[in-house]
Amino acid sequence: QLQLQESGPGLVKPSETLSLTCTVSGGSISSSNYYWGWIRQPPGKGLEWIGSMYYSGSTYYNPSLKSRVTISVDTSNNLFSLRLSSLTAADTAVYYCARLLSDDDAFDVWGQGTMVTVSS
Amino acid sequence: QSALTQPASVSGSPGQSITISCTGSNSDVGGYDYVSWYQQHPGKAPKLMIYDVRKRPSGVSNRFSGSKSGNTASLTITGLQAEDEADYYCCSYAGSSTWVFGGGTKLTVL
Numbered sequence A: 001q002l003q004l005q006e007s008g009p010g011l012v013k014p015s016e017t018l019s020l021t022c023t024v025s026g027g028s029i030s031s032s033n034y035y036w037g038w039i040r041q042p043p044g045k046g047l048e049w050i051g052s053m054y055y056s057g058s059t060y061y062n063p064s065l066k067s068r069v070t071i072s073v074d075t076s077n078n079l080f081s082l083r084l085s086s087l088t089a090a091d092t093a094v095y096y097c098a099r100l101l102s103d104d105d106a107f108d109v110w111g112q113g114t115m116v117t118v119s120s
Numbered sequence B: 001q002s003a004l005t006q007p008a009s010v011s012g013s014p015g016q017s018i019t020i021s022c023t024g025s026n027s028d029v030g031g032y033d034y035v036s037w038y039q040q041h042p043g044k045a046p047k048l049m050i051y052d053v054r055k056r057p058s059g060v061s062n063r064f065s066g067s068k069s070g071n072t073a074s075l076t077i078t079g080l081q082a083e084d085e086a087d088y089y090c091c092s093y094a095g096s097s098t099w100v101f102g103g104g105t106k107l108t109v110l
Helices: none
Strands: A003-007 A018-025 A034-041 A048-053 A059-061 A069-074 A079-084 A093-101 A107-110 A114-118 B009-012 B018-023 B035-040 B047-050 B064-069 B072-077 B086-093 B099-101 B105-109
Touching: A003 A093, A003 A107, A018 A034, A018 A093, A018 A114, A048 A069, A048 A079, A048 A093, A048 B099, A059 A069, A079 A093, A107 B047, B009 B018, B018 B086, B018 B105, B035 B064, B047 B064, B072 B086
Parallel strands: B009 B105
Antiparallel strands: A003 A018, A018 A079, A034 A048, A034 A093, A048 A059, A069 A079, A093 A107, A093 A114, B018 B072, B035 B047, B035 B086, B064 B072, B086 B099, B086 B105
16 A cells, blocks of 8 residues: 655744655655645645656646746655755645556545744 | 635435535636536545546446536536545646636535
């Protein structure tokens, strides 16, 4: 059974860069049938798509975050990562990683999420 | 890329049916048959309930159904149960390998 697990710091200072990792177990990140993505949810608010990537390294970002986001893949360790720079309090959120069905454009498997607080 | 529009809240009594709308534009909902719906209980990760407008993943109750007309997609839940009380989000492919979510709808089972 495929599982995704986010990991990273729970507290980051303003203006710094957030680095999160999503480890995939029970399946290969290199499958041609899937993309992999990051979604976030500020406290009490809705979901926001951050970006997605294909195992080959192709990346796609939310235009509103594109200047600050980098998503990368490590196929040898079956994981992918998110970097978000120039953090502000508005980036405080639960960050989820998820698998995206490439033919159906739906996020079918999600990690449990990790809370990130931006505060000095 | 603007968030899709959903009602903030809907409610219904056990056994009744409810419908949640999700309105976008020709660039997302109206342009592609790639609308999905997610159920989220408090403190939990979202769960895929509907994809490709009207398809149900294995294990999802047939009480959940999806449809689309023009720029508006809809999620209908029949035979409401207490366990259906949750937040629901729509999501649409928006072209150029981008996706956009709705603002979410809180379903209350009275």
